[in-house]
Amino acid sequence: MKIFYSSDDTFETNFNELLERGKMDIEGVTGIVSGLLKEIQTEGNSALKSQIARFDRWEPKEDSELLVSTEDMAKAYDNIDPTLREALHLAYERIESYHQKLMPETWMDKEANGTILGQKVTAVDRAGLYIPGGKAAYPSSLLMNVIPAQVAGVEEIVVCTPAPDNELNELLLAACHLCKVTKVFRVGGASAIGAMAYGTETIPKVDVITGPGNIFVATAKKLVYGEVNIDMIAGPSEIGILADETAREDYLAIDLLSQAEHDEMASSILITTDSELANRVSDKVEAYLGTLSREEIARKSIEERGAIIVTKDMDEAIDLMNEIAPEHLEVVTRDPMSLLDSIKHAGAIFLGENTPEPIGDYIAGPNHTLPTGGTAKFYSPLSVENFLKKSSIIMMSKQGMDEIGEQCALIANTEGLTAHEESVRIRLRNN
Amino acid sequence: MKIFYSSDDTFETNFNELLERGKMDIEGVTGIVSGLLKEIQTEGNSALKSQIARFDRWEPKEDSELLVSTEDMAKAYDNIDPTLREALHLAYERIESYHQKLMPETWMDKEANGTILGQKVTAVDRAGLYIPGGKAAYPSSLLMNVIPAQVAGVEEIVVCTPAPDNELNELLLAACHLCKVTKVFRVGGASAIGAMAYGTETIPKVDVITGPGNIFVATAKKLVYGEVNIDMIAGPSEIGILADETAREDYLAIDLLSQAEHDEMASSILITTDSELANRVSDKVEAYLGTLSREEIARKSIEERGAIIVTKDMDEAIDLMNEIAPEHLEVVTRDPMSLLDSIKHAGAIFLGENTPEPIGDYIAGPNHTLPTGGTAKFYSPLSVENFLKKSSIIMMSKQGMDEIGEQCALIANTEGLTAHEESVRIRLRNN
Incomplete structure (x- = not known):
């Protein structure tokens, strides 16, 4: 897999390309x-x-x-x-x-x-x-x-x-x-x-x-x-993984591949503070590829849209991941729960090495229909909310009208809407 | 105002026209x-x-x-x-x-x-x-x-x-x-x-x-x-009013006009079980029109897009109103709260004669940005939800993986996704 170092001069260009992943024509x-x-x-x-x-x-x-x-x-x-x-x-x-x-x-x-x-x-x-x-x-x-x-x-x-x-x-x-x-x-x-x-x-x-x-x-x-x-306009699937030196390369490699096997257009992105882990994961991905039933798809996805980024510290890693706003985010660090507060944008967050992304695809409970291509910045997972809608309820009492009606009529008048104003005043006169 | 009777042969045609209100090109x-x-x-x-x-x-x-x-x-x-x-x-x-x-x-x-x-x-x-x-x-x-x-x-x-x-x-x-x-x-x-x-x-x-x-x-x-x-794609503003024989014609008339004065394209629709009330409201609307600062706009809206519908009973009135799914719905009946359960589609519901729609435009508290043109069937009022998004959280324990991992791997295998399967199995082997 391609490995980028955030300290490199060319990093910004490469990173911006990742931000453009999943754009559809x-x-x-x-x-x-x-x-x-x-x-x-x-x-x-x-x-x-x-x-x-x-x-x-x-x-x-x-x-x-x-x-x-x-x-x-x-x-x-x-x-x-x-x-x-x-x-x-x-x-x-x-x-x-x-x-x-x-x-x-x-x-x-x-x-x-x-x-x-x-x-x-x-x-x-x-x-x-x-x-x-x-x-x-x-x-x-x-x-x-x-x-x-x-x-x-x-x-x-x-x-x-x-x-x-x-x-x-x-x-x-x-x-x-x-x-x-x-x-x-x-x-x-x-x-x-x-x-x-x-x-x-x-x-x-x-x-x-x-x-x-x-x-x-x-x-x-x-x-x-x-x-x-x-619900949303969804594109190709994707995974982001945040990992520190405590992560296992075999877990990370197979998790990256589980996304890559979906689709040649899928993106698998690991951001880590440990450059040695980066190398080991890259080797492991190569080793696993040959074992997959969907090797060809996974290989193309990893080669063209996969990336490992090595950062100077976890804060920088999290900042970059928030910019990516991945559909799936695995957090494989010493104390993953402690990072939850700083994670702002992700469709679903998988915490700890015992939580491979596929567990959420099938059986954990949360929905697997998730925002892709950075749209986790504003879309939510598919939910009961997508099948519900709300209606506001207002029932004014006479006393309630007396308390706020005059102020309402005044604003209506200021906006030049005299029927609005009168519909309030007629009640005030009759209270 | 035009008065339609739900028992008339021509009613369906006229009603269908109301359902098409607010269509934008x-x-x-x-x-x-x-x-x-x-x-x-x-x-x-x-x-x-x-x-x-x-x-x-x-x-x-x-x-x-x-x-x-x-x-x-x-x-x-x-x-x-x-x-x-x-x-x-x-x-x-x-x-x-x-x-x-x-x-x-x-x-x-x-x-x-x-x-x-x-x-x-x-x-x-x-x-x-x-x-x-x-x-x-x-x-x-x-x-x-x-x-x-x-x-x-x-x-x-x-x-x-x-x-x-x-x-x-x-x-x-x-x-x-x-x-x-x-x-x-x-x-x-x-x-x-x-x-x-x-x-x-x-x-x-x-x-x-x-x-x-x-x-x-x-x-x-x-x-x-x-x-x-x-948030939504919104069209011209509109009001629907459900009223029985206990409603006051002056209140209903000015409330209909408070919507009509917004826009020539606004719709004001009263559905009532009382044909005498229908006539009195129509007269009162005419009487009020001349007093409005925005008379011209309100008159055009009332003439072209206003309607009073007389139904045989309140159940029919509610059914028709649910089909209309108005942006604003006033319920002016003997016991408005008792009808709340049967009201399915409305942006905001104003209960009782003391709750004119304009109180919701300015000061009551709920939002005045509401779904129009029947889209209350699937859109909600503007809300904090429009400025928030959610991320699912999953953190599997080792025991949790042992309890459901096998079933997850089986479904993954059935779908032909072997990297998915292996990402789960590798954890199961290590537990």
């Missing part, structure tokens, strides 16, 4: 994606079916073929290995339990004068979850999107996933049954986003669309944003 | 807005200054002229009427106190096996607030955007507001001083959004942009979404 595909969306908006299912023929190489004859049968899901669930089934159930329970802790509650407070202020929390009516894939679909993506929607209390959950050559991944079907999802549609890419944003004769219009995807999906989500809400 | 202005943004992204201040010359009819000669002087703000504050100053301070305190109640907290829970899960809450580094206006700028908009950012703990707050003919509203300047805002820039419209999204030599790049604006601002916010986060 959304503009470059906006034309085609916008065309696909418009077709679906105006022609519904017929556009959807011809887009499926074009991209997934099979053409549904009837609208009903878009829907995956619940019998197929039940059968897939029955067919999977019992140990795996139990593992998926354990994952479901742990993810559910974590997300339950994130649920905000409706509250109301009464002031001494009887005025009530509060906030009401309500689930959205319909959520649309996009699960990428076809044969390579990940059941974990389904769990991570479905569970927060279910915990939030969403009544109607719609899933779209592409079925290239009309084939679906059996594990994904099994996971759908496990999650008690019934509305699963065989449609992918921008077409799926358009169908859920505008609705078709078969696919319901939803209020919120979440889930990962390629640049066409990301662009479609951006284009329909405002028509529906979306 | 974002696509129609995307070309021009995108051009302006690109200029700012590539040319910075020099583009900004020429855009100000083009739209606001003055050209800053020096970059430093973009920044409003803090002395001017202090002077404006000193010059306003003491009663108004006190009213604004009261508003600040009440808004601050309400938003403090919305602050989520970092939490961590330890499992019996020593594993720690949690969520860290952090403010974004920089927030950009857009305040529309020039001479008609509203100090209340400043308070409603600044206070949640300050309560959230944002370190650097940037404000942009247009200065047509290089003039600024004195009240807005006073409010800036009151809010202790120091970085206020004289730039408006899409130019301001571009400057805050990409940064220029003078205006810092921010992480989140919030605040209302016209279609150019809304479109610019949509285009930069992903580069930064935004």
Whole structure:
């Protein structure tokens, strides 16, 4: 792996390149994606079916073929290995339990004068979850999107996933049954986003669309944003690791590779205070590469987008990592918890050598849908919050109006809004 | 005002038109807005200054002229009427106190096996607030955007507001001083959004942009979404009122007009079970119109976008209102609190005859930046949440890994990700 030293003259240039990782050319595909969306908006299912023929190489004859049968899901669930089934159930329970802790509650407070202020929390009516894939679909993506929607209390959950050559991944079907999802549609890419944003004769219009995807999906989500809400615009996956001299090179190397094997565009970045550790990790990465089933992808990712940075101290390491704002951040130092306060920007934080990032991908409990490309500076992990919205509550008492009405009327008057002013004054006159 | 009866054959058509209120032709202005943004992204201040010359009819000669002087703000504050100053301070305190109640907290829970899960809450580094206006700028908009950012703990707050003919509203300047805002820039419209999204030599790049604006601002916010986060895409203001036979026609009429006076495009919709009340409100609206300082705007809004709907019962009224999902919802019935549970979609809910909507615009405490055009189905009021983001926290104990590591490795293996699997197994072997 490339090793950079923060004391080098050329460091800033190299580091700025890392900050630009994950930039996607959304503009470059906006034309085609916008065309696909418009077709679906105006022609519904017929556009959807011809887009499926074009991209997934099979053409549904009837609208009903878009829907995956619940019998197929039940059968897939029955067919999977019992140990795996139990593992998926354990994952479901742990993810559910974590997300339950994130649920905000409706509250109301009464002031001494009887005025009530509060906030009401309500689930959205319909959520649309996009699960990428076809044969390579990940059941974990389904769990991570479905569970927060279910915990939030969403009544109607719609899933779209592409079925290239009309084939679906059996594990994904099994996971759908496990999650008690019934509305699963065989449609992918921008077409799926358009169908859920505008609705078709078969696919319901939803209020919120979440889930990962390629640049066409990301662009479609951006284009329909405002028509529906979306979780975030996500790019390639990435890991940052902060390590001191106490870290083990074999752990760090395999953790870096677990990110690199996702995608040639994935970034794996280690920042350490120990230059010897840097060298040992680099060697270990090379040694492991040959053992991986996805060696080619991982190698390209490590070579083109991997980096080890050696800093003068941990403060500098943390500062650089905050600038990177990685999707996943491992902290492998003598006392990782003591660094938590200074970590400002990261999608998920994995503390200590016993916490490899993949534990969070599947089973620890927190969501694996996380902000990438530095957007952890402003986006949060996927959560129940993405499937909820709030309404403010105000109930003024007569006394409450008497106490603050005059000041309200004055500000309204100053802003030149006399109907605003009068709507307050008419109450004051009658109190 | 137009009165519709839900029992009429033509009702559905008329109602569907109300559902389409507030649709904006974002696509129609995307070309021009995108051009302006690109200029700012590539040319910075020099583009900004020429855009100000083009739209606001003055050209800053020096970059430093973009920044409003803090002395001017202090002077404006000193010059306003003491009663108004006190009213604004009261508003600040009440808004601050309400938003403090919305602050989520970092939490961590330890499992019996020593594993720690949690969520860290952090403010974004920089927030950009857009305040529309020039001479008609509203100090209340400043308070409603600044206070949640300050309560959230944002370190650097940037404000942009247009200065047509290089003039600024004195009240807005006073409010800036009151809010202790120091970085206020004289730039408006899409130019301001571009400057805050990409940064220029003078205006810092921010992480989140919030605040209302016209279609150019809304479109610019949509285009930069992903580069930064935004609060929402907001359209014209609107009110929905649910009323039964206990409501007073004078209160309802002036409340409808307080929305209508904002904007010709504003919508004011009353849904009631009492057809006599409907007629009385309509008459009263007509009677009040002539008394308003903004009569012309209010009349056009009421005539073209106002409606009274008479339903057979309150359940139907509530169902229709949930479909409308209004920005502001007044509930003026015998026992308004008893209807709160059935209200699903509204930006802010005003309960009882003593709670005119304008009390929420200025002083009650909740935010007045609210989702419009039916987007209350998925957006929330502006809040501290818009200026915060979360990071998941995972710290596995050795025992915790022993308890769930095997299942994690199994799922990873099933998904074909062998580096993921090995990163877990290497820990299991060493435990």
